[in-house]
Amino acid sequence: xxxxxxxxxxxxxxxxxxxIFAVPSENIAPMEEKFETVGLKSIHNGVQAGWKxxxxxxxxxxxxxxxxxxxxxxxFGDTDFHNLIxxxxxxxxxxxxxxxxxYGKSHFYARPFCxxxxxxxxxxRIADExxxxxxxxxxxxxxxxKEIKSYTSNTPLDIESGESVDYIKAAIELHARxxxxxxxxxxxxxxxxxxxGKDEIGDLLDKLTALLESxxxxxxxxxxxxxxxxxxxxxxxxxxxxxxxxxxxxxxxxSGHDIVGVDFVFSGNEKFTLSCRGHKQVELGDREFDLPxxxxxxxxxxxxxxxxxxxxxxxxxxxxxxxxxxxxxALDFIVDGENIMLSQGRWVRFNEDYVSQLNDYLDSIAIEPxxxxxxxxxxxxxxxxxxxxxxxxGYVVADKDFSKIxxxxxxxxxxxxxxxxxxxxxxxxxxxxxxxxxxxxxxxVLEIIRNNANVKKLNHEVKxxxxxxxxxxxxxxxxxxxxxxxxxxxxxxxxxxxxxxxxIEPRIKLSLRQ
Numbered sequence: 432x433x434x435x436x437x438x439x440x441x442x443x444x445x446x447x448x449x450x451i452f453a454v455p456s457e458n459i460a461p462m463e464e465k466f467e468t469v470g471l472k473s474i475h476n477g478v479q480a481g482w483k484x485x486x487x488x489x490x491x492x493x494x495x496x497x498x499x500x501x502x503x504x505x506x507f508g509d510t511d512f513h514n515l516i517x518x519x520x521x522x523x524x525x526x527x528x529x530x531x532x533x534y535g536k537s538h539f540y541a542r543p544f545c546x547x548x549x550x551x552x553x554x555x556r557i558a559d560e561x562x563x564x565x566x567x568x569x570x571x572x573x574x575x576x577k578e579i580k581s582y583t584s585n586t587p588l589d590i591e592s593g594e595s596v597d598y599i600k601a602a603i604e605l606h607a608r609x610x611x612x613x614x615x616x617x618x619x620x621x622x623x624x625x626x627x628g629k630d631e632i633g634d635l636l637d638k639l640t641a642l643l644e645s646x647x648x649x650x651x652x653x654x655x656x657x658x659x660x661x662x663x664x665x666x667x668x669x670x671x672x673x674x675x676x677x678x679x680x681x682x683x684x685x686s687g688h689d690i691v692g693v694d695f696v697f698s699g700n701e702k703f704t705l706s707c708r709g710h711k712q713v714e715l716g717d718r719e720f721d722l723p724x725x726x727x728x729x730x731x732x733x734x735x736x737x738x739x740x741x742x743x744x745x746x747x748x749x750x751x752x753x754x755x756x757x758x759x760x761a762l763d764f765i766v767d768g769e770n771i772m773l774s775q776g777r778w779v780r781f782n783e784d785y786v787s788q789l790n791d792y793l794d795s796i797a798i799e800p801x802x803x804x805x806x807x808x809x810x811x812x813x814x815x816x817x818x819x820x821x822x823x824x825g826y827v828v829a830d831k832d833f834s835k836i837x838x839x840x841x842x843x844x845x846x847x848x849x850x851x852x853x854x855x856x857x858x859x860x861x862x863x864x865x866x867x868x869x870x871x872x873x874x875x876v877l878e879i880i881r882n883n884a885n886v887k888k889l890n891h892e893v894k895x896x897x898x899x900x901x902x903x904x905x906x907x908x909x910x911x912x913x914x915x916x917x918x919x920x921x922x923x924x925x926x927x928x929x930x931x932x933x934x935i936e937p938r939i940k941l942s943l944r945q
Contacts, residue, residue, distance in 0.1 A: 452541050452620045453549035454529040462544035469540050480633030482523040489518050523636055530636050547619045547655045554599050554617035555647035560588040562602035568594045592792030593924040595654035610638050652785035657778040666778045670764050704745040707734055763918050772917050789920050790912035796927050799940040807943045808901050812860055816848050826851045846876050853894035860901030860944040870922035877929045895936045901944035
């Protein structure tokens with residue numbers, strides 16, 4: 432079960448490859464139950480360096496067909512060849528610590544029960560950030576969803592803000608190689624080629640335990656999608672409590688554009704229809720789609736709590752095809768007191784490194800000073816944009832002017848609301864969730880500008896693009912990073928990065944919506 436490799440001169444005579452997962456104590460019993468259901472049997476129990484050990488093995492593995500043997504079956508005569516593919520797991524427990532070493536396909540069964548940050552946390556302490564071999568990362572905002580990069584030797588780590596590292600392969604720092612080997616792969620688990628024998632694995636796990644109590648040497652932003660059914664059920668319950676309470680704990684997302692086939696569908700002019708199996712569907716007409724409207728639908732249709740998340744929303748926009756989405760995909764929600772958010776209908780956990788790096792980038796975006804008479808706003812956006820105060824301060828109204836960008840699409844596009852000199856302003860007032868809409872719309876405009884083959888006319892040179900946000904708060908924040916909405920932060924970061932890619936300076940202007 433343990434694979435010996437050739438040792439280099441000066442190293443231990445024995446090296447073993449170990450794929451190590453950390454398992455929270457509350458997940459040990461469920462994991463062992465899972466092992467039993469997939470045919471893993473305990474064949475050895477022992478003690479090693481104070482660790483209680485159990486080795487599981489698939490004793491009764493059934494023969495597996497070999498596809499290519501079937502192709503050439505007439506070559507084999509009456510002989511029926513099959514593979515026996517065994518797998519195993521080595522469990523180590525001491526006090527409140529538990530590790531499991533996986534062999535063969537057993538990692539599929541251990542992974543749902545593991546601490547998904549374990550590998551990344553180890554990497555932050557022993558990986559050489561100046562000698563990265565490979566990374567796999569993803570983003571929640573913007574077009575880049577997942578990216579795998581391979582590097583030449585001695586390439587330093589380079590992670591963009593808003594980017595989440597799922598996996599990293601790197602050389603191990605010189606001071607740690609004697610204990611942990613020359614290189615490692617780090618994700619949910621740690622894959623090490625260590626200079627030790629099977630009887631010293633417990634000592635290695637002691638070293639890993641002590642390592643995790645030390646300070647990290649560098650940051651690695653990390654987000655993970657929650658797939659465990661028990662956790663999903665728990666957070667669905669918190670979401671339902673927010674929907675059915677009288678507090679504004681959840682907000683609807685209004686994507687600046689959704690991809691439906693190959694069409695852009697811009698928000699702002701949609702009509703919504705709510706439906707739920709066994710209940711009447713309700714067309715909202717010109718009514719705003721908000722939490723009070725949703726609560727009214729739930730109440731009038733007597734929809735049980737168990738069925739609320741089965742509600743679907745149909746979106747109609749003139750000149751575009753209708754489409755629908757489940758309720759969870761239309762909601763932004765952050766769990767109070769936990770690094771958990773609802774993103775595109777999925778529950779996502781993020782670490783402090785992810786938030787810190789995102790905040791650092793946001794605080795690099797210039798804040799344009801707000802004129803004293805505009806720090807507090809007492810009128811809706813259309814009236815604000817056309818007000819005498821705006822005109823006297825030199826702003827030119829572009830609100831509802833669809834001539835700034837002309838495309839071959841049938842849907843008119845409002846490029847921005849105001850402009851003054853070389854700066855254009857996209858204005859939006861409201862909660863953090865509603866402010867996300869202006870980011871999405873601005874990103875869509877930038878995408879059209881970038882892909883200028885689809886633009887018939889752009890009659891205003893854009894040098895500075897400013898998001899003018901009217902916040903429903905008591906006081907203006909000193910920094911953009913002070914926002915509590917991780918989703919809004921992601922969207923602003925994606926917009927600002929797109930601006931800079933096009934040579935446009937991003938700016939933010941803040942007012943209080945009173």
